[in-house]
Amino acid sequence: MKTTYREALREAIRDAMQRDDRVFLMGEDVGSYGGCYAVSLGLLEEFGPERIRDTPLSESAFVGAGIGAALNGMRPIVEVMTVNFSLLALDQILNNAATLLHMSGGQFPVPLVIRMTTGAGRQLAAQHSHSLEGWYAHIPGLRVLAPATLEDARGMLWPALCDPDPVLIFEHNALYNLSGELSDDAGPVDLTRAAVRRQGKDVTLITYGGSLAKTLTAAEELAADGIDAEVIDLRTLRPLDADTFLESVRRTHRAVVVDEGWRTGSLSAEIAARIAEEALYELDAPVRRVCSAEVPIPYAKHLEEAALPQPASIAAAAREVVRGG
Amino acid sequence: MKEHLDLLREMVRIRRFEERCAELYSSAQIRGFLHLYVGEEAVAAGVMSELDPQDAVVSTYRDHGHALARGVPMDAVMAEMFGKVAGCSRGRGGSMHLFDASHRFFGGNAIVGGGLPVAAGLALAHAMRGEPRVVACFFGEGAAAEGEFHEVLNLAALWRLPVLFCCENNQYAMGTAFAKEHAAGDLALRASSYGLAAWSVDGMDVLAVKESARRATESIRAGGGPCLLELRTYRFRAHSMYDPERYRDKAEVARWRDLDPIDRLVAVMKHEFTDDELGALEAEVSVEIDHAVAIADAADLEPVTDLTRFVTSEVTP
Numbered sequence: 001m002k003t004t005y006r007e008a009l010r011e012a013i014r015d016a017m018q019r020d021d022r023v024f025l026m027g028e029d030v031g032s033y034g035g036c037y038a039v040s041l042g043l044l045e046e047f048g049p050e051r052i053r054d055t056p057l058s059e060s061a062f063v064g065a066g067i068g069a070a071l072n073g074m075r076p077i078v079e080v081m082t083v084n085f086s087l088l089a090l091d092q093i094l095n096n097a098a099t100l101l102h103m104s105g106g107q108f109p110v111p112l113v114i115r116m117t118t119g120a121g122r123q124l125a126a127q128h129s130h131s132l133e134g135w136y137a138h139i140p141g142l143r144v145l146a147p148a149t150l151e152d153a154r155g156m157l158w159p160a161l162c163d164p165d166p167v168l169i170f171e172h173n174a175l176y177n178l179s180g181e182l183s184d185d186a187g188p189v190d191l192t193r194a195a196v197r198r199q200g201k202d203v204t205l206i207t208y209g210g211s212l213a214k215t216l217t218a219a220e221e222l223a224a225d226g227i228d229a230e231v232i233d234l235r236t237l238r239p240l241d242a243d244t245f246l247e248s249v250r251r252t253h254r255a256v257v258v259d260e261g262w263r264t265g266s267l268s269a270e271i272a273a274r275i276a277e278e279a280l281y282e283l284d285a286p287v288r289r290v291c292s293a294e295v296p297i298p299y300a301k302h303l304e305e306a307a308l309p310q311p312a313s314i315a316a317a318a319r320e321v322v323r324g325g
Numbered sequence: 326m327k328e329h330l331d332l333l334r335e336m337v338r339i340r341r342f343e344e345r346c347a348e349l350y351s352s353a354q355i356r357g358f359l360h361l362y363v364g365e366e367a368v369a370a371g372v373m374s375e376l377d378p379q380d381a382v383v384s385t386y387r388d389h390g391h392a393l394a395r396g397v398p399m400d401a402v403m404a405e406m407f408g409k410v411a412g413c414s415r416g417r418g419g420s421m422h423l424f425d426a427s428h429r430f431f432g433g434n435a436i437v438g439g440g441l442p443v444a445a446g447l448a449l450a451h452a453m454r455g456e457p458r459v460v461a462c463f464f465g466e467g468a469a470a471e472g473e474f475h476e477v478l479n480l481a482a483l484w485r486l487p488v489l490f491c492c493e494n495n496q497y498a499m500g501t502a503f504a505k506e507h508a509a510g511d512l513a514l515r516a517s518s519y520g521l522a523a524w525s526v527d528g529m530d531v532l533a534v535k536e537s538a539r540r541a542t543e544s545i546r547a548g549g550g551p552c553l554l555e556l557r558t559y560r561f562r563a564h565s566m567y568d569p570e571r572y573r574d575k576a577e578v579a580r581w582r583d584l585d586p587i588d589r590l591v592a593v594m595k596h597e598f599t600d601d602e603l604g605a606l607e608a609e610v611s612v613e614i615d616h617a618v619a620i621a622d623a624a625d626l627e628p629v630t631d632l633t634r635f636v637t638s639e640v641t642p
Contacts, residue, residue, distance in 0.1 A: 024453070050453060056483065061476035064442020065449055071431060072381070072450035095436050096443060104424035104432060105415025106635040140636045164638035 005178040008153035008186075009039045009115075009171065013077065015187075016161055017047055020075055023161060026053035026062055027079030036081045037117060037176050063089035063114065067096050067166075070112040075161050080116040083132045083170065097166040098141035109164040113157065118146075119172040119210045119260055120308055126296030129304075131260040133170040133209070134267035137238040143167040144237040145191065146209035148175065150182045152235060155189030163191075170237075172210025172260075191236055194244035200230035203318050204248040206271055207258035208234040211309055215258050218314035225315075227322050237267060242274045249275055253284040254321040258309050263291035285321040290314050329594050332374060332531050334606055336366040336587050339390040341610050342399060345618065346389070346406060346420075350566050354622070355406045357419045362390035364529075364561035367586035368493050369394040371534025372461055372554075375542050381429040381447045383440040383462045385493075386421035387560075388433030391463055397425040403617035409624035416627055417635070437498075438471030440464060441490075445477050448486040448551075457546045463491045466555075467498025469515065470506055478553070482520040485550035489541050490516070492555045493528065499564050500572040516553040528558030529584040532593065559584070 003011075016023045024047075025040060031054040034041035044052040055062040059080060066078035080086045086093070093114070100108045120129035137144045143163060147153045153171075160167035197212065198219050207215040212233050219229040230252055232245050249255045255275055259268035272287045293307040343363050349355045362369070369390035376382070376395075384391040392402050397413055405412030406420055414424045421435040431447065434440035444462035451458040468474050469492060481488050492512055496503050509515060516523035522544065526537045534556060541552040559581035563570050591603065 056476070056480060058476035058480055060473050061442045061445060061480045064439075064473070064477075065446035065480065068431075068443040068446020068448070069450045069453075070446070071443065072447045074450045074453065076446075091436055091439060092442055095439055096434070100424075100432065101638065102635045103414060103418045103422050104426075104635075105412070105417050106639070107414075107424050107426040108431065109638045143637075164640055 001182060001184055002179065003150060003182045004176070005150055005153045006037065006039055006176040008150050008182060009157070010041065010043065012154050012157035013040065013043060014046070016077070016158055017043070017051060019158070020161070022073065022075040023077065024051040024053060024074065025077045025079060026055050026066065028055055028057055028081050030054060030079050035079065037173065039176070040079070059085055059088035060092055064092040064096065066112050066114065067092060067110055070110045071100070071108055076112055077157070077161070078112065078114045080114060082128050083116050083118040084127050084130055086116050086132070093136070093142075093166070094139055098139045101165065102141065110166050111161070111164050112166045113160045113169065114166070115169045115171060117173045118170040119174060120292070120297045120304060121174045121210070123299055123301055123304055125299040129297035131292065133168070133237055134259070134261040136168050137267055141165065142238060143191070145169045146235065146237055147171065148209050148212040148233050148235070150178065150180050151186055152189055154182060154186045156191060158188045159191050170209060174210045192241060194235055194241040195233045196230060196244070196248065197233045198229065198231040200228040200252065202228045202252055203254040203256060203322050204230045204232060204245060204252045205256050205258060205314065205318060206232045206234065206245050208237060209260070211258045211260050214309060214311050215314055217311040218318065221311060221315045222318055225319070227318060229318055240270070240274070242278065245271065246275065246278050249279050250282045253282055255283070256288045256290060256314065256317045256321060258290045258314050260292050260309060262294050263289055264294065266291060285324070288317040288321050290317050326597055329590065329597060332370050332535065333587070333590050333594065334610070335370040335374070335394050336531065336590065337606060337610050338399070338613065339366045339369065339393050340587060341607070342393060342614055343389055345614050347562075347566070349406070349618070355420070356408075357421075358386070359420050359566050360387040360564065361560065361562045362387050364581065364585070365493060365495055365558045366390055367531035367534050368491065368528050368556045368558055371531045372489070372491055372538045374535055375538040376459065376461055379429070379456070380458050381431055381460045383431050383444040383447070383460065384423070384433045385440065385463055385465060386433055386435035388421065388423050392423040392425065392430060392433070395430050396428050397423060397430055399613055399617040400620045401425070403621040404624045407621040407624065408626070409621055410627035411620065411624035438464065438468040438473035441468070441473045441477040444488050445481050445486055448481070448488045449484065451487055452484070459487055459489050459542050459545050461489045461491055463493060465498065466492060466494040466496070466503060466512060467501070467506065468492075469512055470498070478516055478519040478521065481551040485548070487545045488551040489538070489545055490551060490553035492553060493558055494555055495558050495560045497560070497564070497572070500568065502572065512555040513553065516555070521551045521553060522549070523553035523555065525555040525557060528556035529586045529589065531586050531590055
């Protein structure tokens with residue numbers, strides 16, 4: 001069937017709510033408004049205000065309430081409007097959700113799912129556009145997901161809800177209108193493995209989330225130049241499936257990491273370090289990274305575009321590692 | 326009367342347990358932070374006496390009294406102080422992070438205000454399932470300056486969540502006096518402005534605490550929405566073992582010590598109770614503490630190979 005990323009997310013929520021009456025959705029404007037990005041449109045009418053729960057603008061309170069409800073037998077899905085706002089709940093996510101199981105000696109798992117929008121590209125400026133999923137991927141105790149395809153938008157939520165521990169799902173805002181064909185029987189997907197989205201033999205391009213489409217576009221440009229790029233979609237940012245990208249790098253002997261987060265102290269740095277630790281002698285060229293410029297993401301379209309990884313900059317980095325610049 | 330005796334025993338257990346902890350700290354058998362509850366026992370003893378086993382408790386970093394009064398075994402609490410695997414958090418939490426799922430004790434939370442949202446969520450789950458349970462959420466008056474206090478009181482009142490907010494006003498946020506931290510002095514008034522029932526209680530009078538907790542929990546169980554009790558109390562000892570107490574004078578401490586909740590209950594009970602019986606209660610508590618120390622001392626350390634256990638759950642999704 002023809003669908004969109006937004007509709008696939010909605011169908012995943014609907015399916016989970018139908019499967020398990022412990023599941024409920026709460027967040028800012030998820031009910032009457034239909035969700036800031038219209039993901040939950042229509043669900044209030046279908047499931048009622050107890051299970052599609054509008055919250056006050058109190059990120060720490062409602063994320064923490066999700067933690068408490070999860071501790072007490074429910075399976076909440078908490079929607080945070082955008083990753084920048086999640087910082088108002090960072091205490092709850094780090095000091096409680098990610099910590100309680102270990103600090104209690106295994107007594108208190110927190111089966112909570114938090115969904116949030118991430119990323120730039122819609123001229124929303126510096127307080128709505130950042131890519132901070134790498135920060136969350138730093139935290140032991142969390143699983144961090146970045147669905148980049150219709151299949152993952154549809155399929156990641158249910159296994160996330162089945163996980164006894166907290167799961168964060170990052171939805172890049174540029175993806176909501178992504179449309180395409182999704183199998184009628186599409187359902188839960190594996191959360192443990194990265195995916196090879198394009199096979200190639202000359203260079204491995206490692207990316208995730210909103211940068212996947214740009215990276216695939218870059219790979220097509222490179223193909224026109226005679227460079228055959230492999231594209232890896234990490235899918236799960238923590239725990240990282242390093243085996244998949246290391247296996248690829250051992251075949252191609254070259255790697256470029258594409259990450260919309262800032263370069264310094266980033267997820268891209270982690271991936272480059274893993275390659276250096278595990279596959280340094282397989283490399284024919286230094287690892288390159290294509291990241292966002294180290295600025296708060298600006299409003300003006302030309303500046304925002306210049307700040308972000310783009311197909312041209314990705315392709316240029318790949319040419320450099322393949323041909324030495 | 327048995328009710329009085331039970332309250333007295335609970336307060337004496339907490340007092341003597343903590344006095345022993347202070348000694349064990351001096352002899353380096355307990356490390357890290359150690360925040361004593363001495364002087365505030367009436368709050369824990371009075372509130373917990375009105376809770377049912379299926380209710381839930383969220384505590385603070387000053388949590389020994391809450392845990393003991395809730396029924397967490399003293400052996401397991403002391404072993405936690407010693408950092409042993411027999412501890413109620415397997416030695417992962419220490420003094421500030423006592424947990425016990427079997428007593429629905431959801432932890433000492435050492436982020437001031439950090440337990441309030443969790444308590445709201447625990448209560449939300451009870452409410453969504455239609456269970457007449459109460460979540461008792463303890464925090465200090467310092468937390469009333471945190472954003473989470475305001476967010477959660479609003480949310481709890483809005484959704485009529487069955488939470489008993491127990492604000493232990495011991496007059497100091499660490500070393501900052503109430504008047505230096507709060508522009509408006511009346512915490513119950515502040516809480517009631519969010520649309521929930523709130524009143525102040527003499528937190529040095531265990532019978533008054535118990536009576537207020539009874540009224541509040543009855544109302545909450547009947548669907549009356551959340552309540553907040555401001556329990557006016559005082560810690561007799563320093564904030565932690567590192568605190569030289571530069572911020573308050575000895576005369577003030579002495580005035581509050583005259584209100585010692587144990588002495589006050591003993592005075593109420595003087596016709597119910599002989600000195601010999603009081604001595605017997607003290608001896609019984611002393612045996613319990615000796616036993617807890619012996620168990621903790623002899624208990625094993627968790628193997629270092631278990632360091633990363635419980636970062637994530639051990640069951641496969």
